[in-house]
Amino acid sequence: MDLYEALGAQYDEMISWESRYGREGPFFRALFEKEKVESVVDAASGTGMHARWFAGWGLNVVAADPSPAMMATAAHNTSGLPVRLLQAGFGELRASLDGQFDAVTCLGNSLPHLLTDDALAAALADFRALLRQGGILVLHNNNYDAILDHRDRFMPLAARHTPDGHKLFVRFFDFPHEPGPLAFNVVVLSQEPNGWTMEVNSTKHRPLRRRDVEALLIGAGFSAPEMYGSFAGDPFDEDRSDNLIAVAHAA
The missing domain is CATH 3.40.50.150 (Vaccinia Virus protein VP39)
Structure with missing residues (x-):
């Protein structure tokens, strides 16, 4: 998706x-x-x-x-x-x-x-x-000049209190071995009554x-x-x- x-x-x-x-x-x-x-x-x-x-x-x-x-x-x-x-x-x-x-x-x-x-x-x-x-x-x-030159993978953590409970949004890049698009990943950690759930989705960035x-x-x-x-x-x-x-x- x-x-x-x-x-x-x-x-x-x-x-x-x-x-x-x-x-x-x-x-x-x-x-x-x-x-x-x-x-x-x-x-x-x-x-x-x-x-x-x-x-x-x-x-x-x-x-x-x-x-x-x-x-x-x-x-x-x-x-x-x-x-x-x-x-x-x-x-x-x-x-x-x-x-x-x-x-x-x-x-x-x-x-x-x-x-x-x-x-x-x-x-x-x-x-x-x-x-x-x-x-x-x-x-x-x-x-992206700084991201590529310094290999800065992680964006600031976003911690939110939502109507559905506490959520953490973790955003980071994966760098390819050869020059090309980066993978941009978003991990959503949601606090549930029985613990935490995790949802991971990705897209490509040029x-x-x-x-x-x-x-x-x-x-x-x-x-x-x-x-x-x-x-x-x-x-x-x-x-x-x-x-x-x-x-x-x-x-």
Whole structure:
């Protein structure tokens, strides 16, 4: 089963959205105001939390994701808000949407799920086709320069108290012997009355370095991107940053 289908609503238990809003909300509000953004497509929108924020700010929002489980949770999270939900994957958005948009976002390390050059090129071309001239694309990935160079396997442990009891979310990478995709694993440990249960699911990530992201964007018709290492606007540091956030304009 697909990792995200398996996680379903547990995805929102794993992510501390309140903390993320505190970090990411000011970044996006300032950027969208600066760029006069009124409409946005959130590609690989997952459970719809970013779409919920954006719609709450009065923007016209499309949230697109290929996963039925993610779309079902997004419908709940955006209930009562003017968010259009679209079940569609990378490279499929332009064909399903009319008009042009001021911004496209692709967040939460979504783009590295595309494993081939052709799939990546198609996704970036699709993003460009959605945007008006001068519109912005925001990509948010892990810093794979640091992950690859330092062999950083483990992400921070997420310990949560949920309506179903205590859960631990353990996320880590397995590195291949030869250059290629990484295995990204999510282990969910759930405390039950008779002990703990364990659920393990995995997917593949293509570890996109900074130079890869820049080349993909320019090749798809975007300007040279501004690169940040955090949503506080810190410059990207290949050795130390946790994130790679790229902001590029449709040329």
